[in-house]
Amino acid sequence: MLTVNPEAAGLSSDRLNRIRATMTGHIDARRMAGGIAAIMRRGHLGYFETWNMNEDAIFRIYSMTKAVTGVAAMMLFEEGAFALADPISNFIPEFREMRIAVESPDPATGKMVLTGTVPTTRSITVLDLMRHTAGFNYAGPHDEKGDLVYPQHGIQSDLKKSSTPGAFTSAEFVKRLAGIPLVREPGTAWDYGFGTDVLGRIVEIISGQTLAKFFGERIFQPLRMVDTGFHVHESKWERLVPIYTLTAAGTIQRMTEPCQDGFRKPPEMFAGGAGLTSTVFDYLRFARMLLNRGELDGERLLSPLTVELMSSDMLGDIPVVHPLLAAGHGFGLTFAVSRGPGRTGMLPPAGQYRWGGAAGTAFWIDPSQNMAGIFMIQTLPDPARRSEFMQLAYQSIID
Numbered sequence: 001m002l003t004v005n006p007e008a009a010g011l012s013s014d015r016l017n018r019i020r021a022t023m024t025g026h027i028d029a030r031r032m033a034g035g036i037a038a039i040m041r042r043g044h045l046g047y048f049e050t051w052n053m054n055e056d057a058i059f060r061i062y063s064m065t066k067a068v069t070g071v072a073a074m075m076l077f078e079e080g081a082f083a084l085a086d087p088i089s090n091f092i093p094e095f096r097e098m099r100i101a102v103e104s105p106d107p108a109t110g111k112m113v114l115t116g117t118v119p120t121t122r123s124i125t126v127l128d129l130m131r132h133t134a135g136f137n138y139a140g141p142h143d144e145k146g147d148l149v150y151p152q153h154g155i156q157s158d159l160k161k162s163s164t165p166g167a168f169t170s171a172e173f174v175k176r177l178a179g180i181p182l183v184r185e186p187g188t189a190w191d192y193g194f195g196t197d198v199l200g201r202i203v204e205i206i207s208g209q210t211l212a213k214f215f216g217e218r219i220f221q222p223l224r225m226v227d228t229g230f231h232v233h234e235s236k237w238e239r240l241v242p243i244y245t246l247t248a249a250g251t252i253q254r255m256t257e258p259c260q261d262g263f264r265k266p267p268e269m270f271a272g273g274a275g276l277t278s279t280v281f282d283y284l285r286f287a288r289m290l291l292n293r294g295e296l297d298g299e300r301l302l303s304p305l306t307v308e309l310m311s312s313d314m315l316g317d318i319p320v321v322h323p324l325l326a327a328g329h330g331f332g333l334t335f336a337v338s339r340g341p342g343r344t345g346m347l348p349p350a351g352q353y354r355w356g357g358a359a360g361t362a363f364w365i366d367p368s369q370n371m372a373g374i375f376m377i378q379t380l381p382d383p384a385r386r387s388e389f390m391q392l393a394y395q396s397i398i399d
Contacts, residue, residue, distance in 0.1 A: 009046025010399035011039065016047050019392045023051050023385070030251040032385060033244050035360075035377035036280045039393050040288060042370050047393070048280075055280070058232055058239045059376045060263060062274045062357035064283065066196040069272035070130060070334030071290075072203050072214055074306050081206045084130070084333075087123035091202045094178035095124055101141035101181035111146030117181045124186045126202070129195035130333040131314045135182035137193035137322065149180055155194075170201040170211070170269050190320040190331060200272020211270035222299040223289055225282040230275050231266045240264070240277070243359055243378045252379060259380070274358070280374050283363060287372040291365050311353040311365070313337045335365075347394035354390075362386035369397065 006013045019037065026032035034052025038045065048055075076082065082090070089096035099117040106113045120135070128134040140150035153176045154168065168176075177194060184191065200211045207214050212230050220228055232240050243260055244252040254260075263277050285296060290311075294302030302310075313330030328343030329336045332353060340350030348354075354364035360377040375389045 003045065004048050005044050006046045006396075009039070009041035009044040011041065011046040011396045012398045015396035015398070016392075018395075019047070019389060020049060020051075022388060022392060026385065027051055031246075031383065032377060032379065033242070033252055035375065035385070037375045037389055038280050038284050038373065039396075040284060040291070040372045041397075047396075053241065054239070056227070056239055057241050057376075058227055058236060058277050058279055059241055059361055059378055060243065060259070060357070060359055061276050061278045061283065061361045061376070062359055064278070064355060064357045064361055064363060065272060065274055065276040066334045067290075067355055067363070068215060068219060068276065068286065069196050069200045069203065069211070070310060071219060071286075071301060072211070072272075073126070073130070073199055074302055074310060074333065075218060076203060076206050078303060078306055082126055082202075084125065084127040086126050088126060088129060088198065088202065089123060091205050092174050092178065092198070094175050095198075098124065098135070098178070098186075099181045100135065100185060101183060103142055106146060109146060112142050113146045114142055114144050114149075114181075120182065120186055122186055126199070127314065127333075128186050129199040129202075131331050132190050132192055132195050132322075133187050133315075133318060134193070134195045134198070135184050135186040135188075135191075136177065136180075136195070137183055137191040139183075141181050141183050153177075153180060155180075168268055170197075170204055170271075173269055174198055174201045184321075188318070190315060190318055190322065190325055192322040192324050194273060196273040196334060197271050200270065203272070204270075211272055211275075212266075215276075219286075219301065220282075222301065223285045223296055225278070225285055228276060228278040228282045228286075230270050230277075231263050232277055234264070237264060241378045243380055245380055246383055250383075255380065280376055283376075284372065284374050287363050287365055287374060291367070291370070291372045309333065311335055311337060311351070311367070313339065347391055356382065356386055358382060360385055362390070364390060371397075 036050045039047035098120045102116045103112045104115050124134045243255050245255050289296040293304035294307045310333040312332050315330040328339050335353035338348045338352040349368045352366040356362035359380040360382045362375045365372050375386045
């Protein structure tokens with residue numbers, strides 16, 4: 001790793017100090033336990049700082065796993081294993097004849113209840129999985145009593161209770177998911193959900209390997225991501241950061257749910273949507289590979305054109321029905337894509353792509369600024385500190 005050199009990266013040391021002031025202010029007010037952040041620009045590590053943590057701390061990165069799964073899938077795409085327009089039923093037959101839940105408010109309770117199902121008019125495609133337009137989400141449809149169906153099928157969408165979507169294999173997971181009606185027609189709306197977990201299963205089917213083995217051999221080893229995986233080995237348990245939640249007063253308290261001890265043992269399912277732990281240094285290597293258009297230190301994972309494809313807005317005029325995708329953003333192949341300050345009301349230029357994890361971790365990659373940023377804390381739900389960090393990082397650019 002290069003020596004921290006803000007000015008060589010075109011960043012202002014004085015302006016970067018605002019990050020420390022902001023984050024230590026949150027710590028002093030008990031709104032944050034600690035964290036780590038890094039900024040890479042123009043080939044220089046322009047910023048790296050820790051707050052109340054060791055620099056080799058291991059974090060649950062949850063949905064930052066999605067980008068890794070996307071890269072894995074696109075490596076197979078480059079080998080001719082599939083086209084983005086391919087129906088996922090080519091690989092998982094259970095998705096061949098999907099139906100959509102029809103729901104209406106119950107007059108007595110006001111709750112949405114299942115009143116029937118209708119067939120889809122088109123298949124779910126690989127593209128739908130990668131851009132969250134497959135027709136399912138993390139909540140799922142309701143039953144005739146108004147109760148959510150997913151938990152009844154053992155599909156766990158609450159990260160406070162589990163480190164994976166369920167205590168079963170990927171093959172069993174997709175079989176259960178395929179047996180549940182969709183919440184809407186594929187391709188008609190951006191709705192955040194289990195699409196990347198299904199994509200991870202497709203990677204397993206095509207490669208003949210578990211997702212853990214594919215990630216390890218094809219991504220982590222070449223990029224020397226030595227502390228990233230689906231569980232934390234016992235020898236590293238002391239480096240796994242405690243996870244916190246927010247009280248009604250906005251202060252943090254240590255969580256007691258099972259996710260505090262999650263990731264200490266290998267899971268039954270290697271969840272492509274939320275299953276990884278990592279460090280700032282490891283994930284920065286992954287981000288740098290993408291910033292370098294698919295290559296890092298002589299190891300090429302993707303072609304430059306494939307990275308451009310992944311970071312292109314694939315939504316167009318498709319409406320967004322989930323608030324997680326901020327206004328003015330499109331979506332590529334597992335990344336949110338900025339449509340520019342005039343659309344977003346934010347500093348990042350058009351073409352910046354990024355995503356984050358449920359416990360406050362985040363990354364962004366900005367080709368126009370030759371810049372990548374990583375931010376990691378462990379507070380669930382995300383208290384929006386990563387948005388502050390990104391704003392403070394961009395205002396530090398002076399050249």
